Amino acid sequence: MAGSHLSVVIDLSPSQWHLSSLHQPYPLDISAFISQLLAFLNAHIAFKHENTLAVFGAFPGKSTLLYSSADPPAETPSNDANYFPPLKLVDSTMMHRIVQNLETLTQNNGDDKAPSALVGALTKALCYINRLTLEFNAATTNATEGLEPLALPDSRILILSVSPDQTASYIPVMNSIFSAQKLKVTIDACQIYGPDTVFLQQAAHLTGGSYIYLERRDALLQYLTMAFLPPPSVRQTISVPTQDKIDFRAACFCHKNIIDVGFVCSVCLSIFCQPVPVCSTCRQVLLTKFPFKTLQRLNAARSSLPSSPSQPRNSSAPSSPQKTNGRTPSRTEAPLGPGGLPHSGSISLNNSTTNGAISSR
Template structure:
């Protein structure tokens, strides 16, 4: 009996875009080995595919200097289970992930030869942009599509220099009604991911026991958007809404905001470095100087 086309895109069908942090600076100091981390993630991705045969998974690797697609279940030639193995999910993902880590490491060495490394954060803004671009292609592919959501599995600290790009991605996801879930495995909380999950209606979770990472992923982040209305999922508490200044890329509690372009600065400036607007006292000084020049010839 043929199934109805509408059942292919039911309420419980999900498009999950997973952003994996592959930053070597973080994993070299983490108590959880990267190989064990991958085993937890692969088990989680397998469970998503087992929940519904038409669920779709896209994995994006996030490095220090680049990000790239490393797995797409819709393009996989053999996404199912054969003889108790998962050849497509494991072999394809691990092979592309290895190639990506090698390319990102080479790019990091090339940049470090010309300029000293200034940050050890991951390129989260780039992977978020790639995830949203992929979701927009799905939206425009036809009237029927799975319900998309983004899951950030992040361990690196926030990069203040990415503040503007990340906030633009967050507001774009909010406008498209795409929730951003966050599983942060670093030592401290991530202000960027806290804001992303809070603004877009996603879930922010910081596992207390990294050895049980699969349990956190499967119980909190495996649920589809329709089922979440019936579940009591963790809620964000104590979200850090502090912004980063545009001048020094530092997180600040109080600062100065340009009334034209809304750029944030930690110190007072005479002129906005973003849009070129002249600020209050500077405008008064310029007006006084121009008036003085007009009066000088008359005197």
């Protein structure tokens, strides 16, 4: 059995970690986090000799590679009988580069409150795994015989986040999810501080990984060991904790806001929070015009929807369709687009179907 590769993406936003250290009843500062993270990484390295590791740091405005077992640093750790040399190398290299990047951020007067480059670190992790996959295929006979390239066995990415969702990064996150599916890479996510992240939930669900919201942050090492240490091949025989409910909402392409109900272009599937006469995404390729009567009917249906799935419908809403010009709007009046769907159809993004909205599942 081949070894398992683990790429870890850690959120190193100083402002968010400062808030995490003040949060009660379970405060967790960045020093305690790194200490428990290093113990988890050492466990992965010691689990099997063939296991490989890569750690990427997401700092405010930039992402960088902190450690790679495929490209070990030139310096060697000092001889110490109390430390196993490979584990000592991981600890010393990561601590040195984290401190170096934080000092550089301070010296350059960088904005420590800027959003962390979590998507950039995730993209670099996927590129790193793709490079290992190419090297793995070059070392096998399948590549020389012209057979289909093999995926790197048991490759996975673990994202440790303390920042909320960045709605502007919705499209890059979805592209990363599709790339992970193509490479057969499992994405695990752990939200250590802050609200639940919609995008990380979807990334873990669509790639067969686990998403955990950390409620007891003083037990971080136990969460990491029990949920994220077993490789994907072992998880088929054990029960890995995960979250039952997944938030499938998306971000609109116009204002980058996470929405419950959106209007979808039938040509390029772009999502908008309001009905638009012309799709702003595919108009350069195919001018998609939506009938004005269809937009009026969809806008009227949207105004009668409840504000959230858990809230009851407004009692002041009419129980029967409103009449315009003496006629009752009919659903069949709208011209149909590809696949039998109306142009600029209304799609529900919260797994519910209301007022003729199309469920996303």
